[in-house]
Structure formats: C-alpha cells, structure tokens
Amino acid sequence: MTSVQRMHLCLVVCSIIPIGVSHDVFAIYFGDWHVNDDMSKLHGPNWTEWELVVNAKPRWEGHHQPNIPKEDMPGFGTHAREDTIEGMTAKVNAAQAHGVDGFLFDWYWYAEKGTATGGGFLNEALDNGFIPMIEQEESTMKFALMWANQDWVDVHPAKKGWNGCYRPNPVLSSVHVNEGARAVNVDNGPNLLLQFDGFMNASIYTSAFEHVAKTYFVKKNYYRVPTKLSNGTVARCAYFAMYQMEYFTKAVGGAAQAAAVVDQFRRFAEAEGECLHFVAMLQGSVAALSKYDKEFSILGVSSTTSYNWGKVLSPSEYTWPVTNYSTLGPAAVDAWKLIEQHYTPLGMPFAPTITVSWDSTPRVLPSDPFGKWGYPWTASYHSTPTEFEAALCGAKAYLDAVCSNDADVPGSGVPWCPPLFVNAWNEWSEGAYLEPDQQFGYQKLEALKAVLGKP
Numbered sequence: 001m002t003s004v005q006r007m008h009l010c011l012v013v014c015s016i017i018p019i020g021v022s023h024d025v026f027a028i029y030f031g032d033w034h035v036n037d038d039m040s041k042l043h044g045p046n047w048t049e050w051e052l053v054v055n056a057k058p059r060w061e062g063h064h065q066p067n068i069p070k071e072d073m074p075g076f077g078t079h080a081r082e083d084t085i086e087g088m089t090a091k092v093n094a095a096q097a098h099g100v101d102g103f104l105f106d107w108y109w110y111a112e113k114g115t116a117t118g119g120g121f122l123n124e125a126l127d128n129g130f131i132p133m134i135e136q137e138e139s140t141m142k143f144a145l146m147w148a149n150q151d152w153v154d155v156h157p158a159k160k161g162w163n164g165c166y167r168p169n170p171v172l173s174s175v176h177v178n179e180g181a182r183a184v185n186v187d188n189g190p191n192l193l194l195q196f197d198g199f200m201n202a203s204i205y206t207s208a209f210e211h212v213a214k215t216y217f218v219k220k221n222y223y224r225v226p227t228k229l230s231n232g233t234v235a236r237c238a239y240f241a242m243y244q245m246e247y248f249t250k251a252v253g254g255a256a257q258a259a260a261v262v263d264q265f266r267r268f269a270e271a272e273g274e275c276l277h278f279v280a281m282l283q284g285s286v287a288a289l290s291k292y293d294k295e296f297s298i299l300g301v302s303s304t305t306s307y308n309w310g311k312v313l314s315p316s317e318y319t320w321p322v323t324n325y326s327t328l329g330p331a332a333v334d335a336w337k338l339i340e341q342h343y344t345p346l347g348m349p350f351a352p353t354i355t356v357s358w359d360s361t362p363r364v365l366p367s368d369p370f371g372k373w374g375y376p377w378t379a380s381y382h383s384t385p386t387e388f389e390a391a392l393c394g395a396k397a398y399l400d401a402v403c404s405n406d407a408d409v410p411g412s413g414v415p416w417c418p419p420l421f422v423n424a425w426n427e428w429s430e431g432a433y434l435e436p437d438q439q440f441g442y443q444k445l446e447a448l449k450a451v452l453g454k455p
Contacts, residue, residue, distance in 0.1 A: 023399050024419035025094060025452050026144065026223070028307070028353075029103040030308055030427050031125035034083040038121055042195060043156060050078040052157055053428045056362035059370040060321050064382065065361060065426065070436045081129075085136055088129035091435075092141045095425070098445035099453035102142030102223055104129065104241070104421060109208040110146065110196040117207035119153070126289075134221045135178065144223040145216060146241040146307075147208070149248060152196035155376050160368040164345060198244070202252040205261050212240065213268035225275040226409050226416040227302050228347070234414045238269060241279035241305060245292065245321060255298040262299050269295075277302045280348070285314040286338045296348060305351040306342050308423040308432065310358065314338065320372060323381040325357065329391035333398050340402060349409070351418035354395045356444060357382045359431025380431065385443035392451040395420055420452065 032039065032049045039047050056066040071077035082088060095103070105126050113119025120127070126143075134141060154162075212305060216222055227237035242248055249258040262278060270274045280292070280301045296304075306312050309328055312335040319375020332354070340350045360376035373378060383391065403417035411454040424432045436442045 001429060009127060009293050014106040022116045022454060023313050023396065023403075024101045024104045024142075024223075025099055025422065025448070026104045026142070026419050027100050027422045027425035028106065028146070028427070029124050029125070029408045029425045030106045032430070035428065036083075036122065036124055040190045042154075046076075048206045049156065049429050051136060051178045052077060052362040054364055055277040057366040059361050061323070061363075063380075064439065065359070067359075067431065067433075068427070068438045070438055070441060073436060076435055083124040083128045083355045085129065085133045088125065089137055091425075092130075092133065092139055092143060094436075094442075095446065096141055098434075098442070098449040099451075100422070100448070101419075102144065102221075102325070103425060104144050104146050105130075107212075108152070108196075109149075109204070109211070110152070110198070111200050112196050112203050116203070118200070120211075123263075131219065134219070135167060139221065142221050142223045143216075143219075144241070145212060146243055146279075148243045149198050149200070150244055153193040154195055155193070155363045157363050157365045158376050160371075160373070198247055199251045200201050202257065202261050205248065205252060206264055209261070209265035210268045213238075213265070213274065215271050217269055217274040218272050220275075225277050225303075225419075226414045227275060228409050228414075229275060229302075230300070233411060235275050236274035237277040237302070239277045239279060241281050241414075243307065244279050244283065245295070245299070245301075246283070247300070249295060255295045256417040258298065259298050271377045279351075280304050281308045282311055282339065284311070286312060286335050286342075287314065289339065293346060297346070297356075303349045303351060303418065304339070305418075305421060306353050308353055308358070309355040311353075318379040318381075319322055321370065323346075323379055325383045325387050326390065328355075329379055329394050332391075333394050336398055347409075347415065349418050352395060352398060353421040353423050354391055355423045355432055356383075356388060357432055359430045360429070362429040362431075382431065383444070385440055388444050389447035389451060392447060396451055398420060422448070 035046050035048055047097065050354050054066055054068060058065045075087050077095065080090075082085050082091065107123060107126070108121035109118055110121050111118045113121070130143060133139060223239045224236040225239050226234050228234050249255050252258050252261055265278070266276045278299065278301055280296055281303055284291070309332045313331055314329065317323070317331050321394050332352075336350065336352045343350050358378075359380040359382060360378050361370065361380065363376035364370060399420060401416065408414060409416050422434060424434070426435050434445055436445065
C-alpha cells in the first residue's frame with residue numbers, strides 16, 4: 001500500500017468510527033516570540049526568533065520557505081504580543097475553539113541568571129500572558145510545564161562549521177564535578193556555542209522545583225491527572241515533565257541523588273496541598289526502551305511521553321533532505337504501541353505526541369549551504385492539512401484502543417486515558433506549528449477540530 005493509499009484509508013476509517021472516548025489534547029508552547037531582555041542581550045535590541053522565520057530560504061526544489069504567520073488575525077503574526085493578556089487571550093480562544101484543551105509550556109530555568117538559586121528564561125509568555133489571562137478571563141484552558149533542561153546554544157542562526165563546536169553530551173562524559181551552581185564536566189571539550197548551561201547541580205534543581213510548586217501547581221487551571229502515590233492511594237496530581245531526565249540524574253550525581261531531589265519536589269507540592277505526577281520524556285528510538293527502566297523506577301516516574309516523532313522513530317525512517325510525512329504517522333503509531341507495552345506494566349503509562357511538521361532550516365544561516373551536519377541541519381517533513389488529519393486519525397485510533405481496554409493507572413483501578421500532545425502550537429523555526437500561516441490559514445486547526453474536537 002502506498003503512502004497516499006494509507007492516508008486515504010486512515011481518513012475513511014476516521015470518518016466512520018464512533019466518537020468513543022474524549023481525549024485531552026495539549027499543544028506544546030514555545031515562548032520565544034516576544035521581545036525580552038535575555039534575547040536582546042544575546043542578539044541585539046528587540047531581537048526575536050521571528051528574524052529567523054521571515055528570513056528563511058528554500059534549500060531544495062519544492063521546499064516551501066519562508067513560512068509566515070497570517071498577520072490579519074488578532075493575536076497572531078510577527079508583531080503579536082504573546083506576553084500580554086490580550087495577545088494570549090486570542091491564542092487561547094483559537095486553540096479552544098479547535099479542540100486544544102491546554103498548553104504544555106516549554107519552561108526554562110538556568111543557573112546563569114545572577115542569583116544562587118538560578119532563574120527563569122523565556123517564561124514571559126507564561127508568566128505575563130497566560131497566567132494573568134486565565135485569572136482575569138476565568139478561562140478553562142489548562143496548562144502544564146515541561147522543563148526543557150537542555151543546553152541553550154547559539155543556533156540563531158547556526159553557521160556552517162559550527163556543528164563541531166557543540167559541547168559533547170555531558171551524560172556521556174566520564175568525569176564531572178560540582179562547581180558552584182553548575183555541574184561541570186572536566187573533559188567536556190569546547191563550549192563555544194553554549195549560552196545557558198543545562199547541566200546544573202542539585203541546588204539549582206531544588207530551587208526551581210520549589211518555585212514551580214509555589215507558583216504554578218497552586219493555579220486552578222494546572223493540569224492534574226490520576227496518580228498512584230507511594231502509600232498506594234490515588235490522587236489527581238500536577239503533571240510535570242522533564243525533557244532530559246539523564247541530564248538531571250547525571251548532573252546531581254546519579255539516580256539515588258536525583259531521587260532525593262525529586263522527593264523534595266514532592267514535599268514542596270504537598271506543602272501547597274498538591275501532589276506530583278512526575279513525567280519522563282523519552283530520548284531515542286524504541287530500540288533503547290529498557291535503557292532507563294531502573295533509573296525511572298528509582299526516581300518514581302509516574303508516566304512517560306516524548307517531545308515529537310523524532311524522539312521515538314529510528315533514523316532509518318527518514319530520507320534526506322525531505323521525508324514523506326504520510327509514511328511517518330503509521331511508523332509513529334507502531335512505535336507508540338511498543339512503548340506503551342513496555343512502560344505500562346512498569347507503572348509508567350505512555351502519552352503519545354504527534355508532530356505537525358518538521359523543518360529546522362530557519363535556524364541555519366540562509367547564505368550557507370545545507371548538508372548533513374547534525375541539528376539544525378536535519379531532514380524535514382511537511383504535512384498538508386489532509387495529511388495531518390490522517391495522522392490525527394491514526395493517533396485517535398491508537399488512544400481509543402488504549403483507553404477502551406480499561407486503561408488504568410497500573411495497579412490502581414483508576415481509569416486514566418493519557419492525553420495526546422501536539423508538537424507544536426508555535427515552533428515556527430522548527431516548522432512545527434498549529435498557528436495559522438499564509439499557506440494554509442486555519443486548515444490544520446480545523447483538521448484537529450474535525451478529528452478530536454469536543455461535541
């Protein structure tokens with residue numbers, strides 16, 4: 001069966017299957033689309049990542065760049081303010097009208113913020129836009145956090161030859177020592193592109209976790225899901241994901257030390273009358289599933305998910321420089337099934353993530369050639385609204401099957417249908433966005449509403 005035939009079959013099946021279980025849908029939100037002091041210091045006054053998006057160039061025949069947002073809709077466009085109540089209200093209204101129940105915010109906290117406890121980075125859309133909006137407008141929009149505890153490196157834009165200047169992965173380094181607020185690898189090589197260090201020590205993580213519990217978990221709109229607690233009872237707890245769990249455990253000295261920090265996080269939550277649903281985002285294909293079983297168990301991981309298709313699919317699924325989007329949706333569903341079968345018996349149910357499209361070429365200097373040099377020089381895949389709708393149908397069928405099998409928090413007897421995450425609401429410089437653009441307008445949001453919108 002060709003990819004086109006498979007896509008049409010998915011659409012036909014999606015049109016005739018019953019509505020079934022209602023699924024929570026969360027779009028991942030990346031908050032680098034407003035003027036802020038940090039990016040102005042790094043790149044010049046009033047710089048935003050829109051500079052990369054609007055100046056992107058086609059890299060091969062048929063490559064559609066630049067992808068520009070529609071400028072004639074309130075809350076959208078290169079001059080819209082996501083860090084204001086007005087701007088965020090427009091985004092939330094559009095999201096909810098098309099079946100999005102909440103945002104999973106990329107959340108950042110680094111040691112290099114001038115204090116002993118570290119501080120937030122790129123969080124103004126959340127802190128100054130979304131939080132005041134839900135409180136002032138009495139919105140029902142949910143939200144949760146995913147700590148993007150990664151190195152922030154200069155790919156704004158990346159330049160040919162810089163690919164050899166990334167710091168080698170600290171978790172692969174054989175020696176590391178604690179030095180002030182950072183956990184430093186003594187043999188980690190050059191850090192020429194490093195701007196904010198994601199490899200932090202226990203004190204920084206602890207301070208960040210305290211801030212999260214006191215600032216966000218207490219909000220009535222924070223996303224809470226059934227969670228089995230250490231005493232065997234089940235409660236609805238605050239959903240919090242870690243992007244790079246291995247970074248965290250290695251930085252603080254190992255799984256046992258990391259577990260102690262997470263236990264302190266749980267106590268911070270309990271002090272606010274809440275509890276913690278601690279989530280591990282998977283890194284690597286399904287071939288490495290068992291690699292982290294012991295570590296996740298020690299940490300008390302509640303469930304698992306992934307950031308996008310690229311975190312679960314094998315590199316062999318891709319062609320260079322562009323891959324047929326229609327082939328990746330079924331491959332992702334197959335990967336989800338293997339992940340779910342592996343982690344659910346371990347007490348860590350899996351929440352799938354669907355990718356709208358992927359194209360990180362805007363983060364490459366337009367005047368440079370384009371080759372196989374690692375991120376952001378990566379293979380792209382682009383969806384039409386019809387192809388995206390077919391992928392959504394596959395995701396819905398997967399979740400319907402999981403949830404129709406009396407999916408429980410393992411061993412608890414309490415039903416929990418995991419959410420569907422969408423990568424992303426607005427990752428414009430990586431080509432992954434639901435927001436309306438000049439090519440398709442609202443059509444991808446309409447596809448989401450058609451497949452997963454609430455009655």
